[in-house]
Amino acid sequence: MSEDLNNNKTIQAQSSETISGGGSGISPDIDYVRPAEIPEQDLYHGHSFITKWVFCQDAKVIGIQYFLLATFTGIIGLILSWLMRLQLGFPGLAGFMTAEHYYQFVTMHGMIMVVYFLTALFLGGFGNYLIPLMVGARDMVFPYLNMVSFWSFFVAVGVLLASFFVPGGPTGAGWTLYPPQTILEGTPGHGMGILLMCISLILFVAGFTMGGLNYLITVLQARTRGMTLMRMPLTVWGIFTATVLAMLAFPALLVGALMMTLDNILGTSFFMPTILKAGEVLEYGGGSPILFQHLFWFFGHPEVYIVALPAFGIISDLISVHSRKNIFGYRMMVWAIVGIGALSFFVWAHHMYVSGMNPWFGFFFATTTLIIAVPTAMKVYNWILTLWRGNIRMNVVMLWCLGFIVTFVNGGITGIFLGNVTVDVPLSDTYFVIAHFHMVMGIAPLMVIMGAVYHWFPLVSGKFLDEKLGKWHFWLTFLGAYSIYFPMHYLGFIGVPRRYFEMYDSPYMTSAVGMNEFISLAAFIVGAAQFILIYNIVKTLKIGKPAGHNPWKANSLEWLTPTVPPEHGNWGERLPVVHRWPYDFSVPGVKEDFVTQTTAPSEIAGSKVEKT
Amino acid sequence: MHAGIIFFLVILGSVLFHIFTPWYWTDVASNWGGMDDTITLTFWVGGGVFVAVCLFMVYCVFKFSYKEDRKAEYKPEDKKLERILTWATTLGVAALLAPGLIIWNQFISVPKNAIEIDVMAWQWGWQYRLPGEDGKLGTTQVTNINDNNPFGINLDDPYGKDDVMIQTDVINLENNRPVKILLRSVDVLHNWYVPQFRAKMDAVPGIVTYYWFEPNKTGEYEVLCAEYCGVGHYAMRGGVLVQDNQDYENWLQEQETFSELMAKQKLLETGETKLAKK
Numbered sequence: 003m004s005e006d007l008n009n010n011k012t013i014q015a016q017s018s019e020t021i022s023g024g025g026s027g028i029s030p031d032i033d034y035v036r037p038a039e040i041p042e043q044d045l046y047h048g049h050s051f052i053t054k055w056v057f058c059q060d061a062k063v064i065g066i067q068y069f070l071l072a073t074f075t076g077i078i079g080l081i082l083s084w085l086m087r088l089q090l091g092f093p094g095l096a097g098f099m100t101a102e103h104y105y106q107f108v109t110m111h112g113m114i115m116v117v118y119f120l121t122a123l124f125l126g127g128f129g130n131y132l133i134p135l136m137v138g139a140r141d142m143v144f145p146y147l148n149m150v151s152f153w154s155f156f157v158a159v160g161v162l163l164a165s166f167f168v169p170g171g172p173t174g175a176g177w178t179l180y181p182p183q184t185i186l187e188g189t190p191g192h193g194m195g196i197l198l199m200c201i202s203l204i205l206f207v208a209g210f211t212m213g214g215l216n217y218l219i220t221v222l223q224a225r226t227r228g229m230t231l232m233r234m235p236l237t238v239w240g241i242f243t244a245t246v247l248a249m250l251a252f253p254a255l256l257v258g259a260l261m262m263t264l265d266n267i268l269g270t271s272f273f274m275p276t277i278l279k280a281g282e283v284l285e286y287g288g289g290s291p292i293l294f295q296h297l298f299w300f301f302g303h304p305e306v307y308i309v310a311l312p313a314f315g316i317i318s319d320l321i322s323v324h325s326r327k328n329i330f331g332y333r334m335m336v337w338a339i340v341g342i343g344a345l346s347f348f349v350w351a352h353h354m355y356v357s358g359m360n361p362w363f364g365f366f367f368a369t370t371t372l373i374i375a376v377p378t379a380m381k382v383y384n385w386i387l388t389l390w391r392g393n394i395r396m397n398v399v400m401l402w403c404l405g406f407i408v409t410f411v412n413g414g415i416t417g418i419f420l421g422n423v424t425v426d427v428p429l430s431d432t433y434f435v436i437a438h439f440h441m442v443m444g445i446a447p448l449m450v451i452m453g454a455v456y457h458w459f460p461l462v463s464g465k466f467l468d469e470k471l472g473k474w475h476f477w478l479t480f481l482g483a484y485s486i487y488f489p490m491h492y493l494g495f496i497g498v499p500r501r502y503f504e505m506y507d508s509p510y511m512t513s514a515v516g517m518n519e520f521i522s523l524a525a526f527i528v529g530a531a532q533f534i535l536i537y538n539i540v541k542t543l544k545i546g547k548p549a550g551h552n553p554w555k556a557n558s559l560e561w562l563t564p565t566v567p568p569e570h571g572n573w574g575e576r577l578p579v580v581h582r583w584p585y586d587f588s589v590p591g592v593k594e595d596f597v598t599q600t601t602a603p604s605e606i607a608g609s610k611v612e613k614t
Numbered sequence: 615m616h617a618g619i620i621f622f623l624v625i626l627g628s629v630l631f632h633i634f635t636p637w638y639w640t641d642v643a644s645n646w647g648g649m650d651d652t653i654t655l656t657f658w659v660g661g662g663v664f665v666a667v668c669l670f671m672v673y674c675v676f677k678f679s680y681k682e683d684r685k686a687e688y689k690p691e692d693k694k695l696e697r698i699l700t701w702a703t704t705l706g707v708a709a710l711l712a713p714g715l716i717i718w719n720q721f722i723s724v725p726k727n728a729i730e731i732d733v734m735a736w737q738w739g740w741q742y743r744l745p746g747e748d749g750k751l752g753t754t755q756v757t758n759i760n761d762n763n764p765f766g767i768n769l770d771d772p773y774g775k776d777d778v779m780i781q782t783d784v785i786n787l788e789n790n791r792p793v794k795i796l797l798r799s800v801d802v803l804h805n806w807y808v809p810q811f812r813a814k815m816d817a818v819p820g821i822v823t824y825y826w827f828e829p830n831k832t833g834e835y836e837v838l839c840a841e842y843c844g845v846g847h848y849a850m851r852g853g854v855l856v857q858d859n860q861d862y863e864n865w866l867q868e869q870e871t872f873s874e875l876m877a878k879q880k881l882l883e884t885g886e887t888k889l890a891k892k
Contacts, residue, residue: 010743012699032781077829087892101845176842182819183802188737188844275820278736278800283757291803291818325678325883328684333697356805356840358816358823361722365715371712379663379703380696387695389674391687396679398616404621404671410668412628415660418707422714425652428639431805431840481624488628492637497809499840502848509838514637589667610688 031073033602035228035579043224045141045571056152059145060570061216064152065131066462071152074160076119080529082111088104091522093504101503102190105174108501109191110166112177113199116305117158117206122445124154124312125210125248128454129217129241131462138226138578140571143215151216154209158202164199164249165191172198177499178302181273182286182295183614185266197266200259207252217245226559228580233599233614234586236329236556239336240315243343244308250347251304258297264454265289271335292359299350306443307346311339313605314381317406319584320453323556324400325392326595328585330384338377345374355426364423375414377562383413393588393595399554402453405480406446413442416491434494437487445483452479455535464566465546467538475534482528486521493517541591555596558584562600582614618675625668632661643810643831643856646791648717650812654708663706698753721813724826728792731785732777734765734815735797735804738846740837741765742785746776746871757798762879766800775873777810778866783837784853789864792828793877808854816841829856 048054059066062177085107090094130148142148174190175183182195183189186392221242223232234242261272266288274286279591281524322329329335351359351367384409394400416438419425429435452475459467493514505511549599553562564574578600586597591609642650677685704825711843732743732751743765745751752774764781767774787793797806797817807814837852857865 005780015886101848105842105845105847113799176844180803180842183842184739184842186844188802188846191843277802277819278756278759281760290820317717325686326680328688328690330689331691333691334696343888353886356815358818358821361718364718364722368714368718375707376662376700376703381699382667383696383699386671386674387692389671389678391689392678393680393686394675394678396675399620401617404675407671407734408621408624408668411664415664418660418710419653422652422656422710423719424649424714425656425723427652427814428646428649431807431814440629477620481620484624489637490633492635495639497640497807497838499807499838501842503845503853504848508838508851585690588688590685590688 014407015138032578033604034519034580035581038227038577040223042577043140043143046145047570057149059141059149061130061134061142061145061148062462062568062570062572063113063591064148064231065127065129068126068130068155071156071159072119072127073125075114075162076531078163079111079114079119080532082114084408084526084529086111087522087525089357089503090505091519091525098400102174102526104503105176105501106172106190107193109174110162114162115444116177116309117149117203118162119304120309120443121210121248123451124309124447125217125241125245126152126213128316129245129289130213131458132226132560133220133236133241135559135563135572136219136235137224137567138229138559138573138580139220139224140573140577141217143224143276144212144216144423144470147212147375148216151213154205154212156471156553158209158530161198161202165195165202165609168194168198170195173482178298179262179294180298181265182277184262184277184296185274186277186279193266197263200263200266203259204256207256209253210248211478214245214249217241226577226580229559229599232333233580233583236318236335236339237315237558238310238316239339240311241312243339245309246319246440247346248308248521249306251301251308254297255301258294258301259299259429262294268453269433282514292354292357295354295357295359296351299348299353302353303350304346306439307342309443309447310341313406313447314339316386316552317403317450318381318388318452319558320399320457321403321486321587322396322587323390323457323554324395324403325389325554326395327388330387330390331380332583332585334380335384341377342374345370345377349374350419352421352423352426355423356430368421368423372418375421377416378414382407382414397456398467398469398476399453401473401476402449402456405476406449406453409441409449409480409484410446412488413440413446415436415467417442428497429494429542432494433498434491435588436488436500437494439487441487441489448483449480452476452535456562457554459539459542461560462567463546464549465542465551467542467546467547471534471538471541475538476533478531478534480503481530482524486528487523488519489517522591555594556584557582557586557596557598562598582611586611586614616676618672619798621668621675622672625665625672628659630667633659640810641831643808643811643829644812645828645830646717646721646812648713648720652710652713655713657726659706670878674844685703707796716756717879719825721825724794725792725828728794728826729788732765732796732798733817733841735806735807736841737801737844740783740806740850740852742780744778744780744866744869746778748773748776748788751796752777752800752872758859759800762876765872775871777872778869779872779875780869782825783851784855786855786857786862786865787829789832789856790828790830790881791860792826794824794826797823797825800842802840802843803841804843804850806852807838807840810835814840829854832856832858 089099170191172191173195263271271286271289274289276287277284318329348370354373580599584599588595592606750773750793752767752771754766799817804817811827813825813827815823835854840852
């Protein structure tokens with residue numbers, strides 16, 4: 003015992019942090035962590051069913067609510083994609099399918115998947131559940147606002163789905179909603195449909211701002227003692243940075259939607275030039291359609307990273323835990339997340355190379371776009387270097403991680419094609435673009451979501467999801483999705499344009515009929531495979547294997563709650579105290595292959611890294 | 615089966631698919647072969663990175679699968695390795711960007727001898743206008759468009775009188791002669807795209823956009839609208855006929871000019887009034 007103490011003293015003397023931070027009132031103890039600066043928050047504990055499960059102020063329940071509602075809309079998006087593939091692979095088979103329907107399905111599928119599924123699920127779902135737990139807070143800092151955030155989202159989804167039942171149906175303007183066609187006859191849903199879409203987006207942004215403020219302030223102000231920014235799990239870094247992006251990017255969408263609504267119902271001309279329609283000159287004039295595109299993509303490109311950054315963060319943590327190895331280059335990973343986030347505001351017009359904007363922009367935006375590839379590539383290297391010399395558990399979670407790496411690298415590389423302005427000219431508006439963004443921001447984030455579900459389900463429910471069903475789910479999804487989108491790039495090379503209700507009467511496109519049938523069949527299978535997960539969840543909740551405390555032997559705080567699943571307030575009597583980063587796996591000199599964040603240096607005295 | 619084997623087969627399959635694919639780009643029929651070369655270069659560099667990263671991953675999966683008695687390495691950072699990777703990536707990216715920007719510069723610098731062609735788009739069709747003997751197109755305005763003036767040419771513009779009007783969706787082009795496509799739309803966004811020419815640009819109502827190319831293979835090509843423009847988008851096709859000089863000149867002679875059209879209209883009108891007087 004006395005020998006241990008002596009050891010501790012020598013280490014303290016070497017630690018610059020203790021020396022510079024050590025005032026007269028501070029104990030020289032190696033386990034010292036600065037005292038809390040603010041008192042703990044008071045929480046509202048619901049007692050009735052309604053306050054506990056419906057209008058609930060517990061971030062974990064709100065996270066689950068977000069997750070379930072986002073998944074519900076996601077399933078609608080999935081069904082719409084089936085209908086689209088039915089038309090593309092087997093035209094005429096679905097007798098009811100008109101071009102109007104097809105374009106409405108395309109539009110709603112895109113908007114639902116990007117905004118109401120992926121964004122809501124990553125930030126609203128994982129953000130709410132994980133941020134307070136991972137930073138050691140009892141809840142979000144504004145629980146009531148957090149509840150309102152979810153219910154705004156709920157209303158936004160309601161309005162969105164209501165547009166299926168109004169005269170004219172939902173908007174069929176494409177998810178980019180480019181004016182002037184969006185609000186003119188000739189586009190399905192140009193009246194009520196687009197109006198409801200804009201209202202729904204405005205509600206979503208408003209609700210999302212409430213949630214986003216919560217995430218930011220919780221991360222900045224409510225971290226527990228010892229949880230410095232550079233000790234946060236990358237999941238929190240990813241969600242935090244994505245939320246900053248969202249706070250800056252969504253207002254552009256908001257004003258775009260508002261101005262378009264004014265053009266639509268009041269006859270203003272923000273985006274409307276002089277237009278001739280069926281021989282008549284309409285009462286618009288002087289507006290700029292390209293202005294809308296700038297607003298849309300000033301939101302739209304950061305939006306890609308609003309989805310990707312949380313995915314980057316989560317996958318880093320999953321790979322590290324299941325490789326039993328620290329994430330390689332943590333600081334580089336953090337700066338890459340922040341750097342990508344900052345750069346993402348300077349690349350938006352790479353969606354507009356052939357939009358008719360001044361072509362000189364091409365030089366600037368191609369350069370910024372390819373610069374962003376560097377930090378992104380570094381993240382990829384660091385993921386595979388984390389696997390290197392690890393001790394990799396080949397479980398379902400790891401399979402999703404590996405699937406993510408393959409699909410993300412594939413989609414990232416095709417992004418370099420499209421970002422490089424010259425290469426974009428022949429490929430833009432073709433199926434190459436569709437294949438690219440589905441691979442990189444559809445399938446890759448989906449792999450992360452699934453990995454995260456299998457990883458954190460034992461925390462949320464206290465039970466393990468079934469591994470065997472999980473493997474079926476993974477392989478069907480991964481192989482199926484890859485065989486949908488990998489060949490699809492080649493349709494783009496041929497020159498097949500996107501958003502064509504029917505395409506194959508062109509002489510050089512007939513060769514693609516077989517491929518389209520194949521892609522459609524694969525899409526049906528992949529979609530159906532997702533129901534394996536729902537079955538797995540239901541089965542697990544009924545008869546699943548109990549997981550117990552920290553079943554993956556992870557280090558981060560969310561696994562260290564006194565009860566599993568964590569209850570309201572998360573931490574019981576006392577908040578946890580953090581002594582290290584969350585990646586101390588396989589530390590030499592420590593018997594176990596993990597050292598939790600709450601492990602005090604004196605508990606592992608003599609190991610290679612007592613303090614990190 | 616070991617998961618690593620399946621991942622390996624996926625990578626192998628991707629490479630084989632690329633080598634043996636029957637689906638690839640059409641033969642280029644314009645001067646933009648440089649775009650194809652940039653794509654090929656990006657394929658080599660990008661494809662190489664994809665294969666290398668994925669094979670390294672597969673290797674790790676085989677080599678470092680979980681064993682009870684093994685412990686993973688503890689090495690949070692490797693400054694030198696990270697620096698090498700950063701610079702190698704930067705170099706690779708720069709190597710891809712440079713040719714891209716060079717060709718983009720060519721793309722936006724239209725040669726002096728290019729013929730200007732007015733491509734007018736609407737929901738859902740195309741029509742074309744060529745400059746007359748003066749070599750210049752007359753200015754236009756959307757509000758001028760009517761049955762007598764299908765292109766909306768400003769009547770007080772002397773350059774407009776001899777403009778050649780092609781009121782079908784097929785246009786003839788002269789082989790090996792650069793053309794500057796001037797795009798305009800009277801209603802919504804459109805995009806005049808011929809896959810074999812590689813180039814494309816949106817037509818935006820309210821402004822005139824442009825791009826240029828030089829067709830270098832005679833033949834017939836299909837024009838596709840490449841920017842979503844409402845329910846008729848998929849049916850908004852047109853055509854291009856690239857001809858040798860002689861055939862092209864013959865075709866051009868047969869086309870009607872704006873002044874001829876106006877004269878015909880006038881004749882019709884006077885005929886009608888005479889008829890009415892009788």
